[in-house]
Amino acid sequence: METRIDKYLWAMRLFKTRAMAAEACKKGRIFIKNVAVKPSRIIKIGDVIGIRQNPVLYSFEVLQLTENRLNAKLVPEYVRNVTTPDQLEIIELGKLSGNIQRARGTGRPTKKERRDLDEFFEPVFFDE
Numbered sequence: 001m002e003t004r005i006d007k008y009l010w011a012m013r014l015f016k017t018r019a020m021a022a023e024a025c026k027k028g029r030i031f032i033k034n035v036a037v038k039p040s041r042i043i044k045i046g047d048v049i050g051i052r053q054n055p056v057l058y059s060f061e062v063l064q065l066t067e068n069r070l071n072a073k074l075v076p077e078y079v080r081n082v083t084t085p086d087q088l089e090i091i092e093l094g095k096l097s098g099n100i101q102r103a104r105g106t107g108r109p110t111k112k113e114r115r116d117l118d119e120f121f122e123p124v125f126f127d128e
Contacts, residue, residue: 001065002065003065003067004040004042005021005037005039005040005042006039007067008065008067009024009030009049009051011068012079013070014051021039022039024051025038025041026039029051029052030049031049031050043062043065044065045062045063045065047061048062048082049062056083057083057087058087059081059083059087060081060082061079061080061082062078062079
């Protein structure tokens with residue numbers, strides 16, 4: 001059985017849609033043996049697929065092949081997460097740091113958000 005990598009990534013629920021999986025391949029975010037692959041690349045059992053989602057490089061080993069989207073409970077029979085511990089540590093550090101910056105695309109702060117920020121950063125003096 002032969003399976004395209006975009007179909008496989010979608011079937012393993014690593015991407016929400018097949019189009020998103022194909023787009024990630026086109027942008028050079030999917031690797032096999034440290035080489036960026038096209039969406040039409042045929043994968044084999046035993047291949048290790050790398051997925052770059054900045055700043056982390058996730059790695060998955062192919063255990064079985066399928067073209068059909070699977071129930072989430074069945075995914076571990078088909079693919080194994082072999083992401084290195086140093087990459088997992090980057091994820092943990094990101095969780096610990098919290099959301100320090102504004103989310104991209106949210107634009108400028110509103111008046112209320114600006115007042116809240118100013119109040120947070122400026123010291124409050126009490127007159128007695």
